[in-house]
Amino acid sequence: MADDTDDTIEINSSYRADFPALSKTMNGNPLAFLDSAASAQKPRCVIDSMDAVLTGGYSNIHRGLYEISQNLTQEFENTRKKIAGFIGASSEKNIVFTRNATEGVNLVAQSWGRANLKAGDEIIITQMEHHANIVPWQILAGQIGVVIKVAPVLSDGVLDICKFEKLLSDKTKFVGVVEISNAFGTINPIDKIVKMVRGYNSDIKILIDGAQGIVHRSVNVSDMDADFYVFTGHKLYAPTGIGILYGKYDLLQSMPPYQGGGDMIERVSLTYSTIYREAPYKFEAGTPAIVEVIGLGAAVDYLVGISMDKIMEHERKLLEYATQAISDIDGLTLYGTMDLTQKAGILSFTMDCAHSSDIGMILDQCGVAVRSGHHCAMPLMEAMGIDSTARASLALYSDKSDIDALIMGLKKVRELFK
Ligand SMILES: Cc1ncc(COP(=O)(O)O)c(C=O)c1O
Known part of the structure; x- marks a missing residue:
């Protein structure tokens, strides 16, 4: 190094x-x-970290009572803490492991969106969103009839903030904005947008697509004060197959699971109601991307070192x-x-x-x-x-x-x- x-x-x-x-x-x-x-x-250190798991102590996590499973579970959960620190989240409980940024947005749309929105409610996005922050909302619109409003972009690639502000209305329930445009490199004034939306109505939920933002600058989600922040590991020098959804804890806790299966439950019964684990675990059904999470942790260490x-x-x-x-x-x-x-x-x-x-x-x-x-x-x-x-x-x-x-x-x- x-x-x-x-x-x-x-x-x-x-x-x-x-x-x-x-x-x-x-x-x-x-x-x-x-x-x-x-x-x-x-970087070599990311490759080596994954190699070390695969050759020197691989098992499933959260389940085994034997040493290598316990050790890897510890390393996996320590990585959650490390990521929380890297993005300025107050706790590792704000961090949901997803497959990528796309899955993070879909999770918010299908879990928070379906539980909290109804026909006629408005969602504002921008013209410069990646399809990952457009199509999940279009699917939701098809399912429950929410209305998507789009803030335009000026000819130099900058978001038209005045027109954005004019789209806010009593019907606005959600705003989704990309931090840095992957197409033109535009850095959006996220702090200004969050303040503007909060000033209009503090109940509006805000999601920031940080897939490019996290790569190019230091991010502090607590200062940013968005409700959700998503990013993807593979653009951040980490492996594919791992992404992060940050969410404010009360909000995550109030949301229903996105997918069901093993690991996200407290108890499953065919007689009584199945009980889910608390957030973030209730959003992590099935075996997670164990090796990839460790690789993401190594990438974060590397970036912090620089x-x-x-x-x-x-x-x-x-x-x-x-x-x-x-x-x-x-x-x-x-x-x-x-x-x-x-x-x-x-x-x-x-x-x-x-x-x-x-x-x-x-x-x-x-x-x-x-x-x-x-x-x-x-x-x-x-x-x-x-x-x-x-x-x-x-x-x-x-x-x-x-x-x-x-x-x-x-x-x-x-x-x-x-
Ligand atoms: C701004 C932005 N958002 C979302 C995504 C989606 O990332 P992923 O395909 O890893 O989910 C990308 C990927 O190019 C992106 O650049």
Whole structure:
């Protein structure tokens, strides 16, 4: 692992060597991995932590009376505490293990939503939501007749807060907002939005989709004061298959289970009523993603060791460099043109000479991995009058050489398609 005492992360990341996959080549070129917003690479310590469980003490948890099961149960539950600390939750009881961010939103929609909303109640989301914070509400609307209102985005990719505020009404019961847009990198003013909603009516429940937010900056859910916060492990340098739903405890406790099965019950009877465990356990039916939870814990240790503020600073410098460099490419249109202080390390763009899928394919030949498509944000694409963009996204391991490879690749696109 890199030296944690180094307090001057340069535009060349000293943490790159911690990620074994980054030493690979792609199509004969050094790999410039610029698709971390889709899923991040894993540091050696995360891989090792999972390997250690699988080779040195694996069993199911919460059930076995034998030593390895007890030890792993302890480690699993300690990870819940660690995650609570990482996001500033007051207790580990606020932390529900889910499969991913998507499952967290679905849980809130189907558990809290079905129990508390009725036909005609209004939900406000934004035009820049990932499908994960749109479709669960559309399903709920189909089931019980809630009405979805959508706050628009301005042409520079910033949320139109004035129009958002005008959508609040006596019927508003729920607000769901993405912290950082995965498509354009917009950092939403979450504190301002929460204050505005609370000021209007403190009974309105608020969910923040932190799938990108948690990756790029330090998060404190207690200060944020949202009711729910969701994120996903695989974008946070942890494995796939593990996500987190944070919820205020009284709220979680008041909600019915989302799924039924083993581990979430106190007692099951075919004669009397089945009794569920308290939150968060009543939301964790079945065997959890044990090894993946341990991997997420190792990722959190790793990030705390570096510090989220340092990561943010590194990505900011690189974003400045990349924004300048990409703006020099002829015929390229950048989306998300707000001030860089309101933007995370995501560069979404189109070119007049080539479709985003052609850009992606040429960059692949140059060893540069970017995402081409709608980024699961079709309503945002529609609002901008486009069907897709090419997207380069930064992580703590990204450095100047990645951006230079991107720029070389884009020049090649220009040459080939001019
Ligand atoms: C902002 C945002 N929300 C939600 C998600 C969904 O994450 P997952 O597919 O891990 O549930 C993503 C993934 O791209 C995202 O970027």
